[in-house]
Amino acid sequence: MTITLRAGCTVMFTGDSVTDCFRLETEESLGYGYPLRIAGEWGLRHPDRPVTWLNSGYRGDRVADLENRWAADVLAARADVVSILVGVNDMGWHTLDPDGHKIPVEDFEAGYDRLLAPLAEAGTELVLIEPFLLPIGGVMRAGRNSVLIGEAERKEWRADLDPKIQAVRRLARRYDAHLLAADGMFAELAAGTGSERWAADGIHPTPAGHAALAAAWLRLVA
Template sequence: MTWLNTGIGGHKVRDLEARWQDDVLDARPDVVSILVGVNDMGWHTIVPDGYVIPAEDFAAGYDRLLAPLAEAGTELILIEPFLLPISGTVTARDTHIDEEIRKEWRADLDPKIQVVRELAREYGAHPLAADSMFAELAATTGPEYWAADGVHPTPAGHAALASAWLRLVA
């Protein structure tokens, strides 16, 4: 069995589309697991690139990624993007994140999570409900245990994702 990880941190749906043929389709994979969406969220409105993608455009781009894989009979695992409620986080660009900004992000991310769920149904993919999983886990331990900044998993967060992924494909 061969595993390929072609994920690149910070990439958005548009970035995946630009490299999809070379990085994914040319490998003719049996299984593809995708986690994308948090970088398509409105948090980029407070950082220099200012990139924001409406849920409809996110859906269209994501659909273009999935269509050739489904046509080839590839097993799909779609991991929904997630955001944990970390207060007072300072990003790498020294921007203070308050509760109001987090609410704006959540309002932008929730429709994208719905897109991932709808595409999973449409394509018969295995959905991994990471957002609700982390919300449930954070209720007992606090969100920082799973993702110190709300979006990048800690070792415990990665272990939780891996365990959930394995349950889907077992």
């Protein structure tokens, strides 16, 4: 099963900082990450099939944040294809509710399901990109701040993220969506070169990491 991008169709990328990639801080509306690389490569390969590319990603977003803006940011665009990458901010490292509890996987999956249901009903093609985490210690960016983390934190985050990755896979099957298995892809790439080549802090891709995401995304396209 592949995505069909016809001339004149619209593709919407949405999610957290990995998708955002400074789009609101620059004049490049697609940001400087994988959405821009996808759009550029598509234009090079298929000048006869122009596509409108949109990006509504926002750094720090969780599923709940996407849901709050879903109607205005995504549904109103009536895109033919919607590509979603979200989940790492629903992991325990970043998002605790006011009572200090991690976001349960059941809440994550239910909220994600509410995002997908109206798109599926409208016949939108869906691309779900797994959230991912590479095993790197040291300093990690958290918004505008940096935090020092160790192996214990990474193991705790991995234990929290893995069930959410499984939830994304279940939703992909439920909605007959295209799944980009990014967590496994990066683990395989890192096994040969080291994690720092793909995501310097384990979460935010390097230029090579964004290129890998873009190449994997384009492999889903007819």
